Amino acid sequence: MISTRGRYALRVMIDIASNEADGLVPMRDVAKRQDLSLKYLEQILPALTKNGLLKGTQGKGGGYHLTRNPEEYRIGEILRLTEKELAPVSCLSEGAAACERRGACKTIGFWEGLNNVVNEYLDSKTLKDFL
Amino acid sequence: MISTRGRYALRVMIDIASNEADGLVPMRDVAKRQDLSLKYLEQILPALTKNGLLKGTQGKGGGYHLTRNPEEYRIGEILRLTEKELAPVSCLSEGAAACERRGACKTIGFWEGLNNVVNEYLDSKTLKDFL
DNA sequence: TTATATTCCTACCTAGTTGGTAGGTAATTA
DNA sequence: TAATTACCTACCAACTAGGTAGGAATATAA
Numbered sequence: 001m002i003s004t005r006g007r008y009a010l011r012v013m014i015d016i017a018s019n020e021a022d023g024l025v026p027m028r029d030v031a032k033r034q035d036l037s038l039k040y041l042e043q044i045l046p047a048l049t050k051n052g053l054l055k056g057t058q059g060k061g062g063g064y065h066l067t068r069n070p071e072e073y074r075i076g077e078i079l080r081l082t083e084k085e086l087a088p089v090s091c092l093s094e095g096a097a098a099c100e101r102r103g104a105c106k107t108i109g110f111w112e113g114l115n116n117v118v119n120e121y122l123d124s125k126t127l128k129d130f131l
Numbered sequence: 132m133i134s135t136r137g138r139y140a141l142r143v144m145i146d147i148a149s150n151e152a153d154g155l156v157p158m159r160d161v162a163k164r165q166d167l168s169l170k171y172l173e174q175i176l177p178a179l180t181k182n183g184l185l186k187g188t189q190g191k192g193g194g195y196h197l198t199r200n201p202e203e204y205r206i207g208e209i210l211r212l213t214e215k216e217l218a219p220v221s222c223l224s225e226g227a228a229a230c231e232r233r234g235a236c237k238t239i240g241f242w243e244g245l246n247n248v249v250n251e252y253l254d255s256k257t258l259k260d261f262l
Numbered sequence: 263t264t265a266t267a268t269t270c271c272t273a274c275c276t277a278g279t280t281g282g283t284a285g286g287t288a289a290t291t292a
Numbered sequence: 293t294a295a296t297t298a299c300c301t302a303c304c305a306a307c308t309a310g311g312t313a314g315g316a317a318t319a320t321a322a
Contacts, residue, residue, distance in 0.1 A: 001132055002220050002245075006308065007236050007238070014237055026268065035232070040311055042270070049269090059319025060267040075241070084308090089133050099223070106145055107138070110206070117252045121245055130237050135281065157297065171282055173299070180298090189295040190290025215279090 006045050006083035008036055012045070013078055014130045016054070017044075017070045024063030047081045070131060076122030088114045136175050137214035139167055143176070144209055145261045146203045147185070155194030178212045201262060207253030217253075219245045 007110050013114040015030045045064070048054045053073065066073075080086055087093045089111045091102075096117065102108065146161045158176065162169040176195075179185045183202065185195050197204075211217055218224045220242045222233075233239065 001216065001218070002242075003308095007220060010238060024268095028268075037311065039313070043272095043311085046270075056269055057319085058267090058269045058317070060265095061320055062268045062318085064269090085132065087132070089138060107141060110256060110261070111133075114249070114252055117248050118245070121248045125241060130241070134279095155297095162322080170284075177299075188290085189288070189296090189298045191282065191294095192291055193289085193297045195298085205271085227309055 002079065002083060004040075006035075006079040008075060009048065009082035010042060010075065010130075011036070011046050012041060013048070013053075013066075013073065013127055016064055017127050017131060020065050024057055024061070024065055026063035029063075044082055048078070051081050053078065053081070068123055070127035074123045075125045075127070076119055078127075079122060082116040086118070088118065133210065133214060137210040139165075140179065140209055140213035141171060141176055141206065141261075142167070143172060144179070144184075144197075144204065144258055147195055148197060148258050148262060151196050151216045155188055155192070155196055157194035160194075160237070175213055182212050184209065184212070189200075201258035202240070204258040205254045207250055209258075210253060217249070219249065 011034050012027075012030055015034055016025045019025045019029070027041055028038055030036075031041055034098070044052065045056070049056045049064075052067055055067050056064050085093055090096060091099050091108070092111060092115055099105065142165050143158075143161055146165055147156045150156045150160070158172055159169055162168075162172055176185065176187070180195075182188050183198055186198050187193070187195050216224055221227060222230050222239070223242060223246055230236065
């Protein structure tokens with residue numbers, strides 16, 4: 001299940017892409033347009049700025065802007081950065097403890113397959129598809 | 132994210148399919164073989180018996196058995212019954228409140244597409260694929 | 263220089279969910 | 293009659309989701 005963090009991040013990215021023609025896009029405006037809590041968005045955005053998807057400029061007249069063209073952002077990239085976990089089962093998580101039953105597990109291949117179709121779908125779309 | 136309920140249900144179904152040649156399969160044995168809590172499994176199983184995927188027989192010598200051939204169980208069916216929620220975003224849940232922004236929502240089609248690829252994958256495999 | 267606007271950082275909180283444990287009842291058979 | 297099984301319901305601790313809140317750092321405009 002995709003949580004609000006990832007869903008809001010996507011909406012913010014679309015909003016910025018749609019409005020950055022005017023220059024920097026302040027998050028205050030995004031929050032108002034999208035009807036989301038500014039304070040909550042402020043917690044989500046560092047995942048995007050620290051990884052270089054967005055550039056934030058502080059101070060009066062500041063705001064955010066994209067660092068690439070919209071078609072260069074795959075949705076999977078946005079979600080993997082903002083979503084705590086995208087893996088469909090816990091044993092496929094990054095920091096998952098090694099499973100004792102792994103060798104005899106009859107289901108792991110099935111879950112890996114699910115993980116693959118999900119990521120392939122998410123990476124098949126870019127921000128441009130939402131404008 | 133698929134929770135233990137759905138994952139354990141799948142393992143139980145595979146275990147029963149693998150062992151029902153000997154007759155009824157008691158959950159006590161399944162729990163031991165799979166190293167899962169019997170008491171927890173007992174909470175999950177009603178979702179499968181009440182919907183006719185399994186038949187439980189009480190009393191000494193009792194146990195469970197499949198009601199169909201393994202290739203007639205799609206994995207999606209098992210998970211949709213045992214998992215509380217399979218939809219990737221809350222607004223696609225069954226009892227989801229109508230979203231005010233639905234008309235103007237630029238992302239809903241994307242999430243519906245994700246929901247589709249997930250369910251198509253889950254329904255493309257049957258129990259037989261795990262034996 | 264001062265007021266204002268913005269990003270950025272960190273602490274905290276509440277309701278709900280997850281992943282069970284526990285104890286017992288009803289049904290069936292050896 | 294004893295044992296074994298499915299079935300039912302209550303409870304609980306730890307964690308997570310989805311925020312609220314307050315302020316610090318930075319930059320600009322007046």
